[in-house]
Amino acid sequence: MDWDKLRIFHAVADAGSLTHAGETLHLSQSAVSRQIRALEESLSTILFHRHARGLILTEQGELLFDATKSMSHRLEAASARIKDSAEEVFGELKVTTTTGFGTLWLAPRLPALYEKYPDLNIDLMLEERVLDLPMREADVAIRMKEPSQADLIRKKLMSVRMRLYASQAYLEKAGPIDKIEQIGGHRLICQSPNAFQVSAGATLVQHLLAYDKPNLLHVNNYFGVLQAVISDLGIGVMPDYVIEDFPDLVRVLPDIESGEVPVFLAYPEELRQSKRIMAFRDFVQDEIISHRRKIREAGSIIA
Structure with missing residues (x-):
């Protein structure tokens, strides 16, 4: 043919x-x-x-x-x-991750990647749907769950937890919340039950709803939840990584949190030697180390 x-x-x-x-x-x-x-x-x-x-x-x-x-x-x-057989890191790299992680954690860090590799072009695809890496819908993925597709190289990057956050302005208006039984007097902002989400977040929300049921605002991704929280609309269920860039948010009910949510980076086995993927992988790992250091330093200052 x-x-x-x-x-x-x-x-x-x-x-x-x-x-x-x-x-x-x-x-x-x-x-x-x-x-x-x-x-x-x-x-x-x-x-x-x-x-x-x-x-x-x-x-x-x-x-x-x-x-x-x-x-x-x-x-x-x-x-x-x-x-990728050349030593230089250049060309297009298709990266997929969730809307929340890509918008709130990854995108703000990309200037450092471009500064190091100015000839690398990132095609950042933010969607909750899991793209097919073996079929090259994307080159590399960062997901809040270990990928199940075959012929992938997987690396656990870190773990996050879902926690409760609110703005100071909201708490001053709605009143403090010192125990979980008071949740019914507040508006809870969380992901929609029918949206793609990590099971730990859904489990935490169900735990909260077992008490005096609060007023609810559903959003289909964590970026939207964050925007509602910083707009003083209520208490948001969000991953803990958002706080580094929004230090004015107040953690509510600090004893309440989800189980650990693993964050994995994955790419096709056939791209094992890709210079672009190795550069991106190393960059993300370095940023995570820096992220953890900042969290530890912030904790020691508060203590």
Whole structure:
């Protein structure tokens, strides 16, 4: 099968349009159309249903698209490994993590990474959905749970705990809270029950709701919970790493916290020698060491 025709087919299937595929490939619409017709003739099948709104894959087209997607991922992996054979750290690195961790912990630290590796380009994908690393939806992931996908290198970075925080302004307005039985007199801000979240956080919320039920504000990620807390809306259930950059928040009911939540870094086995991933991994580990040191120093000052 002619790879050039498959490449054009893949672009058309991905774009759903001859015109858009032509723009991506720098070919005219008629040239793209001719290649698709030639491919269909060589396979003796129809690959697309033609509609006024665009192109839709036939069943046979879906089968071929699955194959070209796999080929494309393998070529991307090979390209990455070839580029990473050089000593320099450069090129794109696709990093995925949760919205809360990526926004509150990782993104503020990226200037130091760019300063060290100015030719590295980070594509930061913040979503609660776990992306498929072996299929190269991302190069490296930081998750609040050990990844279960096969053929991954996993490294535990640290552990966090879910704790209760509020602004001083909120506590002055709503009144202090000295024991868990007083939770019913406050607004509790937490992740939505149907949102992706760590089980330790959900367990802590259920424990709190077993007492006098508070007024609730649900948000679908911890960044939103934090914004509500600093806006003086209530007491938030949040991971402890947020406090380093928001020292004015007050920890509420300090004896109440979740169990440990492990934070893992993972990447595909085939990228074991990637200079970009090694640079990113080492950077994150160094930042975690610095983070822990700051927490210890802050604790000794308070004590």
